[in-house]
Amino acid sequence: MTTAGPTTLVIFGASGDLTHRKLIPALCNLHRKGRLPQDLKILGVARSAKTDAEFRDSLFQGGVRTADMGPSPEEWQAFASRIFYVQGDVASAPGLEGLQAKLGELEALADGNGNRLYYLALAPSLYEPAVNNLGSLGMAREPSSQSSGQSSGWRRVVVEKPFGVDLASSKRLNDLMQAVFSEHQVYRIDHYLGKETVQNILVFRFANTIFEPLWNRNYIDHVQITVAETVSVSQRGDYYDQAGLLRDMIQSHMLQLLSLIAMEPPSSFDADSLRDEKVKVLRAVRKIQPQDAHSHGVTGQYQGYGSEPGVAAGSRTPTFAALRLFIDNWRWQDVPFYLRSGKALAEKTTEIIVQFRCPPHLMFPMAQGADLPANTLSICVQPDEGFHLRFQAKAPDTWFQLQPVDLEFHYQNAFGDQANPDAYERLLLDALTGDASLFARNDEIEQAWMIVDPFITGFTADQAPPPAEYPLGSWGPREADAFIQRDGRKWLRGCGGH
Numbered sequence: 001m002t003t004a005g006p007t008t009l010v011i012f013g014a015s016g017d018l019t020h021r022k023l024i025p026a027l028c029n030l031h032r033k034g035r036l037p038q039d040l041k042i043l044g045v046a047r048s049a050k051t052d053a054e055f056r057d058s059l060f061q062g063g064v065r066t067a068d069m070g071p072s073p074e075e076w077q078a079f080a081s082r083i084f085y086v087q088g089d090v091a092s093a094p095g096l097e098g099l100q101a102k103l104g105e106l107e108a109l110a111d112g113n114g115n116r117l118y119y120l121a122l123a124p125s126l127y128e129p130a131v132n133n134l135g136s137l138g139m140a141r142e143p144s145s146q147s148s149g150q151s152s153g154w155r156r157v158v159v160e161k162p163f164g165v166d167l168a169s170s171k172r173l174n175d176l177m178q179a180v181f182s183e184h185q186v187y188r189i190d191h192y193l194g195k196e197t198v199q200n201i202l203v204f205r206f207a208n209t210i211f212e213p214l215w216n217r218n219y220i221d222h223v224q225i226t227v228a229e230t231v232s233v234s235q236r237g238d239y240y241d242q243a244g245l246l247r248d249m250i251q252s253h254m255l256q257l258l259s260l261i262a263m264e265p266p267s268s269f270d271a272d273s274l275r276d277e278k279v280k281v282l283r284a285v286r287k288i289q290p291q292d293a294h295s296h297g298v299t300g301q302y303q304g305y306g307s308e309p310g311v312a313a314g315s316r317t318p319t320f321a322a323l324r325l326f327i328d329n330w331r332w333q334d335v336p337f338y339l340r341s342g343k344a345l346a347e348k349t350t351e352i353i354v355q356f357r358c359p360p361h362l363m364f365p366m367a368q369g370a371d372l373p374a375n376t377l378s379i380c381v382q383p384d385e386g387f388h389l390r391f392q393a394k395a396p397d398t399w400f401q402l403q404p405v406d407l408e409f410h411y412q413n414a415f416g417d418q419a420n421p422d423a424y425e426r427l428l429l430d431a432l433t434g435d436a437s438l439f440a441r442n443d444e445i446e447q448a449w450m451i452v453d454p455f456i457t458g459f460t461a462d463q464a465p466p467p468a469e470y471p472l473g474s475w476g477p478r479e480a481d482a483f484i485q486r487d488g489r490k491w492l493r494g495c496g497g498h
């Protein structure tokens with residue numbers, strides 16, 4: 001793992017939203033913290049014509065200027081001097097001639113032997129031509145010494161989600177990537193894995209002894225994972241109407257969270273050991289038949305979705321889904337994992353709630369026959385990152401009245417305001433240093449599609465009922481409540497909720 005030697009980060013799609021709002025602000029922060037390799041250059045590529053100065057100005061106006069705790073003018077100047085731009089079209093090999101010439105100039109000092117990280121910040125339809133053209137121009141080739149750990153002249157590629165739209169298309173894309181790059185060169189990004197709280201799940205589980213003995217079917221009743229957004233699809237109607245909630249959220253972010261919660265401890269903290277264990281979990285998730293999708297989940301659509309710009313009239317695309325998954329292994333047999341996500345919901349939150357089993361016998365008179373809430377552990381991924389452990393206490397000055405109370409850990413209190421960098425800072429740095437632990441491997445992506453595909457097929461079949469409507473600002477359709485109530489459970493709020 002190294003960045004030794006001059007390195008160029010080539011961002012394809014450099015005039016786009018992701019580059020302006022996420023990549024450049026994250027790189028600028030890394031620069032300010034002194035974490036970027038000293039000789040790193042950033043080269044933006046897109047079809048529009050721009051000078052280096054115009055590109056730098058557009059990046060400053062487009063994301064950096066408005067960022068919280070943005071850079072001082074001096075810091076920006078120093079960072080901006082690393083940034084260059086070249087006009088290029090990834091869809092054709094001749095369209096990349098200008099890029100090759102510019103790379104030649106930037107790498108001249110490295111005897112043409114500089115490292116390159118290609119970042120595909122492009123619409124997914126451009127991944128295939130981009131990868132093909134990088135391959136046909138010999139731009140993916142790296143010295144054979146790379147596999148033996150030598151450090152100069154490496155080539156890596158970062159691919160943004162969505163990685164395919166189903167199992168078949170993700171396999172095609174993986175095959176294409178592997179015809180041009182080796183797996184060790186490919187970094188499939190899921191920005192959830194760059195979040196501090198998500199990485200902290202690993203530390204929480206595997207650097208402490210008090211929870212792991214309870215982390216199984218003997219003590220855990222069920223797990224809920226909720227990713228709720230308050231925003232509607234707004235300007236992304238075109239994309240969203242094709243994708244829908246299950247592809248956009250469940251196949252990627254939510255199954256990543258599930259695999260971290262449910263995985264066995266890896267033997268060491270290297271990328272493949274970690275990813276091997278995640279893949280084992282995804283493999284063990286019970287696959288359903290499409291005709292059974294409605295027994296294992298519900299979908300919803302917020303009122304007014306059909307009138308959003310870019311959305312087809314009468315669209316049946318779900319903007320909400322709740323699923324129940326089982327993991328067929330010794331640790332988790334018969335423990336349901338409920339996944340719930342939606343747009344235009346009441347609150348923005350990402351949380352994982354582990355509900356433990358109730359005590360086998362209650363001796364307290366006030367609690368007998370009462371509905372005693374079980375212990376819960378809530379992992380709040382956003383917005384208020386932290387952990388809450390809920391347990392029963394005796395309410396003061398009562399005859400053994402029980403009251404749930406929380407033990408809480410908040411990142412902000414423990415580590416201060418600066419504690420949580422944006423996920424892209426972690427991920428960009430890891431891609432530059434060659435640590436793929438927080439990136440998805442090809443088999444992980446394919447296993448995730450194997451879980452989600454039958455749900456999508458079942459929910460969108462011609463004879464399937466349409467998604468249930470729900471009001472904006474609610475917690476989704478009533479059908480989602482009925483779905484979990486049929487299992488004798490209810491949706492829980494752990495982080496700031498009750």
Ligand code: NDP
Pocket residue numbers: 012013014015016017018019021022045046047048088089090091120121122123124126160161162
């Ligand atoms: P945008 O549409 O904002 O940007 C796309 C960029 O691609 C533009 O710079 C465009 O510039 C460039 N482009 C288009 N065609 C070509 C071409 N043939 N050759 C070279 N450049 C081209 O998209 P986003 O930045 O929003 O998204 C990029 C990717 O990141 C997508 O896959 C998206 O799903 C993913 N993503 C985005 C997130 C976000 O917050 N925006 C979050 C997570 C993932 P020009 O027209 O000048 O060529």
